[in-house]
Amino acid sequence: SQPSGCLQMNSLDEWVAYCRSFAAEGKCADYIPALANTNPSELGVCIIRPDGTVIKSGDWNAFFTLQSISKVFSFMAACIGRGISYVLERVDVEPTGDPFNSIIRLEMHKPGKPFNPMINAGAITVSSLLPGESPQDKLDFLLKLLENMLGKRPAINEEVFRSEWKTAHRNRALAYYLKETGYLELEVEDALEVYLKQCSIQVNSEDIAMIGLILAHDGCHPIRKEQLIPKEVARLTKSLMLTCGMYNSSGKFAAFVGIPAKSGVSGGIMALVPPRNRNEVPFQDGCGIGIYGPAIDEYGNSLAGVMLLRHMAEKWDLSIF
Ligand code: GLN
Numbered sequence: 001s002q003p004s005g006c007l008q009m010n011s012l013d014e015w016v017a018y019c020r021s022f023a024a025e026g027k028c029a030d031y032i033p034a035l036a037n038t039n040p041s042e043l044g045v046c047i048i049r050p051d052g053t054v055i056k057s058g059d060w061n062a063f064f065t066l067q068s069i070s071k072v073f074s075f076m077a078a079c080i081g082r083g084i085s086y087v088l089e090r091v092d093v094e095p096t097g098d099p100f101n102s103i104i105r106l107e108m109h110k111p112g113k114p115f116n117p118m119i120n121a122g123a124i125t126v127s128s129l130l131p132g133e134s135p136q137d138k139l140d141f142l143l144k145l146l147e148n149m150l151g152k153r154p155a156i157n158e159e160v161f162r163s164e165w166k167t168a169h170r171n172r173a174l175a176y177y178l179k180e181t182g183y184l185e186l187e188v189e190d191a192l193e194v195y196l197k198q199c200s201i202q203v204n205s206e207d208i209a210m211i212g213l214i215l216a217h218d219g220c221h222p223i224r225k226e227q228l229i230p231k232e233v234a235r236l237t238k239s240l241m242l243t244c245g246m247y248n249s250s251g252k253f254a255a256f257v258g259i260p261a262k263s264g265v266s267g268g269i270m271a272l273v274p275p276r277n278r279n280e281v282p283f284q285d286g287c288g289i290g291i292y293g294p295a296i297d298e299y300g301n302s303l304a305g306v307m308l309l310r311h312m313a314e315k316w317d318l319s320i321f
Pocket of ligand 1: 066067068069100101120164171196199263264265266300
């Protein structure tokens with residue numbers, strides 16, 4: 001279902017209202033029991049420009065857990081703490097075309113190195129590589145990075161964590177396999193604790209828009225003028241968002257939206273528009289975009305959120321290609 005009817009609309013509020021009307025075609029993730037009761041018709045967006053201007057619409061202020069969006073942050077934190085080459089010896093940077101929680105390629109391609117840090121196998125590996133001895137040390141390193149970028153330390157939603165902890169059978173299977181092949185640097189339960197807690201970090205769309213903006217500017221906070229992420233880490237991360245960030249619909253997203261983005265099954269999407277040297281395009285200096293719409297599609301991406309991003313990209317000529 002294409003948002004063709006909304007091509008005439010000219011305000012973000014109208015686009016949000018239009019896309020929200022399609023949310024019922026999706027469904028809130030229920031394999032994590034605590035997410036099942038979310039209101040599926042919520043949809044919000046926050047856009048932050050490098051001069052600090054903030055544009056908000058809909059349920060932009062709703063809190064949600066990062067879920068897979070956290071994979072971007074743990075990857076950056078591991079690269080900062082352990083070095084890019086150390087991390088890339090243990091996780092590749094190739095898209096799979098398989099669902100995010102797929103186990104199949106781990107055994108198909110010896111020696112079982114996870115394909116990329118945006119699928120669960122790669123992300124659980126990366127969580128175990130974070131600097132620090134204990135799960136808490138590793139989580140603290142990640143939270144510190146987020147605190148540097150956001151100016152506040154985000155909370156962990158314990159209810160969501162406990163709910164997934166009890167039902168994370170497939171993630172446990174992945175972690176046991178990775179332990180056997182030597183990729184995990186922690187014991188299985190400890191690696192899962194770091195991974196599932198990072199997934200349960202709570203944010204709103206403004207928080208992820210801010211981090212998107214920093215990534216758009218190659219790791220530099222454009223308002224504070226501070227380099228918070230090394231440029232090479234930021235670039236590598238954006239390439240992974242573009243090729244693997246929307247699970248097994250990353251190709252379609254690159255083709256029809258054309259910007260780096262990362263989604264999570266709770267319905268968040270962090271996206272960014274790098275500065276472009278084309279004259280007279282909207283958001284020429286780049287921006288960070290945070291979206292929340294908990295009803296997800298068959299791939300696990302916010303259904304209304306992807307629709308909204310596609311519309312914004314068409315109307316505002318956001319594609320990087
Ligand atoms: N915590 C979720 C899981 O491991 C994250 C997955 C996601 O957002 N795609 O299944």
